[in-house]
Amino acid sequence: MLALSAEGILPKVDYAIFADTGWEPRAVYRHLDRLEREIAEPAGIPVLRVSSGNIRKDALNPEHRFASMPLHVLNQGGRPGMTRRQCTGEYKIKPIKKKVRELLGHPYPQRIPKSTFVEQWVGISTDEFHRAKDADVQYMRNLHPLIALGWTRTDCTRYLSSIGLDNTPKSSCLGCPFHGNAQWRNIRDNSPGEWADVVAFDAAIRQGNARANASGNPLLGEAFLHRSRIPLSQAPIDHVTAAERAAMQLEPTDTAANFDVLEQGVVDGCSPWACRGEVEPVQDDFGLAS
Numbered sequence: 642m643l644a645l646s647a648e649g650i651l652p653k654v655d656y657a658i659f660a661d662t663g664w665e666p667r668a669v670y671r672h673l674d675r676l677e678r679e680i681a682e683p684a685g686i687p688v689l690r691v692s693s694g695n696i697r698k699d700a701l702n703p704e705h706r707f708a709s710m711p712l713h714v715l716n717q718g719g720r721p722g723m724t725r726r727q728c729t730g731e732y733k734i735k736p737i738k739k740k741v742r743e744l745l746g747h748p749y750p751q752r753i754p755k756s757t758f759v760e761q762w763v764g765i766s767t768d769e770f771h772r773a774k775d776a777d778v779q780y781m782r783n784l785h786p787l788i789a790l791g792w793t794r795t796d797c798t799r800y801l802s803s804i805g806l807d808n809t810p811k812s813s814c815l816g817c818p819f820h821g822n823a824q825w826r827n828i829r830d831n832s833p834g835e836w837a838d839v840v841a842f843d844a845a846i847r848q849g850n851a852r853a854n855a856s857g858n859p860l861l862g863e864a865f866l867h868r869s870r871i872p873l874s875q876a877p878i879d880h881v882t883a884a885e886r887a888a889m890q891l892e893p894t895d896t897a898a899n900f901d902v903l904e905q906g907v908v909d910g911c912s913p914w915a916c917r918g919e920v921e922p923v924q925d926d927f928g929l930a931s
Contacts, residue, residue, distance in 0.1 A: 642762050642786055643676060644804055647684035651786050654762065657681060657688045658740060660733040660913065663695030666828070666835060668810040691736035696728060696814060697838075701845055703855035708732065711818050712846060712864040721870060722862075724849075728814075733913040741781060753780040760784050764912070768793045772912075816842050818866050821906030825867065825878040839866065843873035868903075 645651040659673055677688045699705045708731030712724045739749065741761075747753045758780045765773045766787045776783045787797065801809050813819070815828070816839040829836045849860025867876035881903045 642764050643686065643688075644680050644800075644806070645786070647680045647686060648804075651790075653684065654686055656744065657686055658737055659688060659690050660737050661690050661692045662728070662732040662814050663692060664697040664814045664816065665812060666810060666815050667832070669812050672808075672810055689740055691740045693732050693736045696732050697816065697842060701842075701851050703851040705852060707850045707852055709850070710814075712849075712866070713818055713868050713870050714860065714862045714864050715870050716862040723818075724860075724864065729913060737913060738778070738781070745780060747780075755779060758782055762786050766792050766794045766797055815839055816866050817906075818868070819906050820866075821904050822878045822881065823904050824906050825873070825876070829878070840872075840874045842866070 642651065643654075643657050646654045673688070673690075680686075681688045694705075696708075696710070699707050700710065708727035709724050710728050711726040714722045714724055716722050741759055742748050742751075742753070745753060745757055745759065747757070759782070761776065761781050761783050763773065763783050763785055764787055765785050770785075770788055773785045773788060774783065790796075792800075798807070801807055811824075815835055828839060843866040846864050846866075848854055849864055853859060863870070865871065865876075866873050867878070869876050871877070
């Protein structure tokens with residue numbers, strides 16, 4: 642959408658906002674630098690980077706109130722489960738709302754007049770139209786320009802290729818539990834330092850988040866980054882196992898799309914206002930309260 646706006650295919654936006662969790666792959670930060678340098682700056686579009694902190698450091702800090710990541714867990718008795726997901730609300734939606742309020746001249750906790758709002762573009766394509774949602778506050782109104790253009794995901798990748806951005810990386814936390822095997826292999830095979838980082842984090846969260854443990858509320862079970870619920874350094878990321886297929890209730894004759902989730906991960910990821918399985922953040926009359 643930034644490139645379409647810079648090129649004049651879409652109207653020129655006032656700002657582009659990137660919500661930084663503090664734990665994106667290095668490739669994502671390099672790509673963002675390139676977008677800012679080659680596309681945004683020549684078009685006069687400021688790129689604003691906002692953050693609520695570093696999600697990795699916060700998870701391991703016993704003094705920090707950590708927004709839960711969707712970790713794969715083995716509960717007592719070996720029953721598989723997943724912790725609730727709050728990280729998108731805390732590390733993406735919350736800092737974006739804070740910045741929007743500042744741009745409107747009404748930082749929290751000021752009331753925002755009903756006549757004052759921003760139009761916010763959300764990058765949902767036509768094959769994901771079910772993910773298109775309204776904002777949950779009056780001062781933000783979501784628009785979906787790609788749907789208005791009638792563009793599919795394929796149209797988007799074709800356009801990116803035509804302007805030299807065919808290697809656009811997926812924005813997600815380095816240690817996102819929704820990664821598929823292909824994403825884990827890519828980190829392991831192409832970025833040894835980042836692989837060591839996620840393996841160490843996986844080991845560190847085995848008993849849940851640090852603050853819960855410190856307050857005497859440890860996880861009743863074990864937590865893992867990989868869906869196999871095996872330590873990441875030993876997880877079967879080179880192939881999809883029978884146990885993984887069984888866990889998702891997939892048969893050998895099941896659709897390729899379902900098997901693709903195991904290999905490529907959850908397609909819809911954790912985009913703000915289009916998140917799969919996000920626990921709704923607490924709201925007040927003015928914006929995001931917690």
